Amino acid sequence: MNHLTSTYHIPLVILSVIIAILASYTVLHLSVRLIKAKPPARYIWLTAGAFAMGLGIWAMHFIAMLAFQMAMPVSYDFGMVFVSIIPAIVSAALAFYMISRPDMGNRQIYLGSLFIATGIVSMHYTGMKAMIMAADIVYDPILWTLSAIIAFVASVAALYLLKYVSQNAEKPGINWFKLVSSIVMGFAISGMHYTGMAAAKFMPHEGHQHIMTQNIDSTYLAYGIALGVLLLFGILFISMFVDRKFEYQAISSELKFRSVIESANDAIILANRDAEIISWNLGAERMFGYKKDEAIGEKLQLIIPDPCRNNINSFLFENISDLAGSTTELTGLRKNGEELPIELSLAAWGENGQVFFSGIIRDITERKKTESKINRLVYRDPLTGLPNRLLLNDRLKLAISQAEESKKNIGILFIDLDRFKNINDSLGHATGDLLLVEVGKRIKAAIGESDTLSRQGGDEFIILLPQTDANELTKKAQKIIDLFSQSIMIREYELFVTPSIGVAMYPVDGKDIETLIKNADTAMYRVKEQGKNSFQFYAPSMNATVSRKMLLEIGMRKALERDEFKVFYQPQVDVKDGKLIGVEALMRWMHPEWGSISPAEFIPIAEETGLILTLGEWVLEQACVQNKAWQNNGYQPFKVGVNISSRQFQHSNLVEMVKNVLAKTGLAPEYLELELTESIIQSSEDAVVKMQQLRDMGIHLSIDDFGTGYSSLSYLKTFPINTLKIDQTFTRNIYTDPKDASLVDTIINMAHNLDLKVIAEGVETEEQLRFLEEKQCNEAQGYFFSRPIPAEELEIVLAVGV
Known part of the structure; x- marks a missing residue:
């Protein structure tokens, strides 16, 4: 029996090939998304790819069948047609599964191609069984085998192309490669179909009544299927474009994030639940000394365990909920064993069913040094x-x-x-x-x-x-x-x-x-x-004394304002003729409630508190003013002696202060004598310089209370002094203590040999005066001549003579 002749509707044939090419191009694009995607997105793209590829192959097959025209009417069992879709989708799913495996080798490719080819062949010949017509189909074994071989070869080529494209998606020119590959794959898929159709011989039979179950124009049906598939491809391309856009944004964000991480001075470390490091930035390298390849995948001891805990990592991970979002100060451990203070901030998140940890570690060595320095400045x-x-x-x-x-x-x-x-x-x-x-x-x-x-x-x-x-x-x-x-x-x-x-x-x-x-x-x-x-x-009971001192200090601060201080003057006379040749200015405090307060009580307090600077300048000015007044009143000019305290002498402006007082009062320098103690001049580094400056001004200088301090004969020739004042403790005992008499005699002789004048303090009896006269002491002062008296009373003395 002769088989029926057949022809093809060329536009539909071309459409079927285009569908195959588009399906191939879509699949190549999907393979890239599949490799890059992570679960669960990978499963979504695998399913979408399987449907796209399976429906594309099936659509090409069915459109090609609708393009096939014979001399007898042909209809289709659409139930069987839709059943034929299943092998196409399964084989496509298998193809995508194969390329999604990182260990896909040649063996896997050929084994997978065998299953894929079986699915495609099954899809093709199941679709052929869906044809309802008054004829039987007889297959040419050679062409049938050739169609199966073409399906296998096409599957192998498809898997290799899919693998290559997915692994080289970022290479230049890959888009042209995908286009050419899509055309090759499209023609290979079409070749399998048309080879299988060529293998079919349609043998009409007599007496067989043909039943038309469908009466749909095959051309419109083909175009409708093509349109549906193209819409599917369009949706997939739009989805891939959107996904790629998000991917680029994610990559861009990741690159920016990575650049920030790498440029950070802090160590930024990511680890999994097992404390294995999965990310290690340059800051971590600098801080801990481990290179990235030494750290990734390792469990490094970066923190010195707390003495109360055997495993610091377990502690951190077990308490992540409490530590997350907070900072903890710990001790870090460098690769070389060096310890450093660190500040750790921890966070945790879940991804793909796994838990990960991120830690930002800051080296706080400098901060600790600064804190220690501040602590020393504030508390030390x-x-x-x-x-x-x-x-x-x-x-x-x-x-x-x-x-x-x-x-x-x-x-x-x-x-x-x-x-x-x-x-x-x-x-x-x-x-x-x-x-x-x-x-x-x-x-x-x-x-x-x-x-x-x-x-x-x-x-x-x-x-x-x-x-x-x-x-x-x-x-x-x-x-x-x-x-x-x-x-x-x-x-x-x-x-x-x-x-x-x-x-x-x-x-x-x-x-x-x-x-x-x-x-x-x-x-x-x-x-x-x-x-x-x-x-x-x-x-x-001690507080009574302290209270007295406090009251005196408070009282002194107000005494100057209230004119409670007075300057008394004690005459100094020539031992030979008894004439007044000078006076010593002495401060007295006349308190309105407490009465007269001894200088022995308030002067030490003034020295201690620094009030002596103000009081001393006041006494000096008062003494100079008074002496100048006496001269203006016609009295014979004489020196006025003023005691200089230790605090005053050590003050840097002493010379300037004296100069200003003399200028202010108009008293000539030769009528001023400054009395200094031995301890004052011996304890000052620049004593000689100051004394020479005062002496150069014409001021007389005397050593007060000579013999009571740590006397040294060397300073007598070094310091520019005019007079030695013998302390009253020696003068009072010259008739009762032979040693004191010898000391007074020695001091007088020594002073005269050094061309210095001598004045004896504390002269109270005529016998003392006669002793001093006999020893040729120059001057004397004491109660024998006059107690310290106010300026008004001294004027009477000046008027009548001593």
């Missing part, structure tokens, strides 16, 4: 490094709080160094500073670890002893005194200093910081008054 004495007043107050506040709970005592030792001022002034501040440092070390070594030694300033130290008693305080105080029985070597000097220690206890001697320290200070001053180099417990 810059010279000795000991706690300062602020830190002592903090620790004392804590100690008081603990003592309240434990019902224990607290001890305060207030230490002041005896004779430190002399050392500091005579040897210089640099030596004094070194001495203070050494003293701090010596005391520090003598106290317990729980005790606090603080420097309050100058040569004052305070020791805080928590949880102690009177017996323990006594032992500590005596131990400190014993420490200073040995000398301290500073540079080439062997120095001796002794401590005066005041002791106060909480709560007996005060229940607050201020009271405790004040009372310990008060007890220390009592030690000073009683001879120094000892210790004294505070007693309430």
Whole structure:
């Protein structure tokens, strides 16, 4: 029996090939998205790709069948037609699954191609079975086999092309490669179909009644299917375009994010749940010393375990919910074993069913150094490094709080160094500073670890002893005194200093910081008054003396304004003829309530508080004004002597101040004599310079209280002085103590040999005066001639003569 002849509707044939090419091009694009996507997006693209490729192959097949025309009517069993779609989709899904596997090799490609080719062949010949016609189909075995081979070869080529395109998506010219590959794949798929159709022979049979189940124009149906498939491809292309746009945005954001991470000075580290590092930036390399390839995938010990925890990583991960969003200070560990302080910020997130951690680690070495420096500046004495007043107050506040709970005592030792001022002034501040440092070390070594030694300033130290008693305080105080029985070597000097220690206890001697320290200070001053180099417990009776000193200090500050200070003058006479040759200006304080206050009581307070600078300048000006007034009133000119205190002499503007006073009052310099003590000039580094400047102005200079200080014969020839004043303690005893008489005689002879004048203080009897006259003393002053008197009374003396 002859088979039926057939023809093809060429436009539909061309359309089927175009559909195959478009399907191939779509599939190649989808393969790129599939490789780049991560679950669950990968599964979505795999499903979309399987449907696109399967429907594309099926559409090409069905349109080609609709293009096939025979001499008899042909209809289709659409149930069978739709069944034929399943093998196409399954084979396409298999193809996408194969390329999504990272381990796809040649063996997998050929095995997968076999299954894909089987699916395509099954789809084709299942579709052929859907043809309803009055004829039987007989296949040419050779062409049938050839169609299967074409399907296999096309599958192999498709998988290789899909693999290549997915792995080289970013290479230049890949789009042209995809276009050419799509054409090759399209023709290969079409070739398989048309080869299979060529293998079919349609044998009509007689007596078979053909039943038309469908009556649809095949051309319109073909175009409709083509349109539907093209719409599907269009949707897929739009989806891929949108996805790619988002991908580019994500890549751009990731690149920006990565650049920020890499440029950060902080270490930014990502790790999985098992603490394996998955991201390591340059900041981490610099901070910890591990290169990226040394860190990725490893569990590095970057943090020193807390002594309370065996595994720091377990601690961090177990407490991530508490630590996330906060910062924790820990100790880091570099590759070389070096430790560093770090600040760690942790975060956690989930992705694809896994938990990941990110950590931002900051090296806070410099911050710790700065904090330490600030701590030293704020809480430490810059010279000795000991706690300062602020830190002592903090620790004392804590100690008081603990003592309240434990019902224990607290001890305060207030230490002041005896004779430190002399050392500091005579040897210089640099030596004094070194001495203070050494003293701090010596005391520090003598106290317990729980005790606090603080420097309050100058040569004052305070020791805080928590949880102690009177017996323990006594032992500590005596131990400190014993420490200073040995000398301290500073540079080439062997120095001796002794401590005066005041002791106060909480709560007996005060229940607050201020009271405790004040009372310990008060007890220390009592030690000073009683001879120094000892210790004294505070007693309430001591406050009476302190209160008196405070009242005097307050009173002095107001006394100048209220004209309570007066200048008295004591005559100085020539021993030979008894004529008045000068006066000494002496300050007196006439308080409206307390009466006359002795200079021996208020002058030391003025020295201590610095008020002596104001008072001293006032006395100098008053004395110069008065002396000039006497001269203006016609009295014979004479010198007025004014005492210069230690604080005044050390002040930098002394010479300028004296010069201004003389200029202001109009008194000639030769009628002013400045009286200096031995200790003043010996403790000043620039004493000679100052004295020479004063002497050059024409001012007379005298050494007051000569013989009572640390006298040195060398300074008598060095310092530009005019007069020596013999202290009254020697003068009063010249008839009762032969040694004092010898000393006075020696001083007079020595002064005359040095071409210096001598004036004796404290002359009270005629016998004393005769002794001085016999020894050829130049001048004398004392009660024998006159007590210190106001200027008004002295004018009477001037008028009648002494």
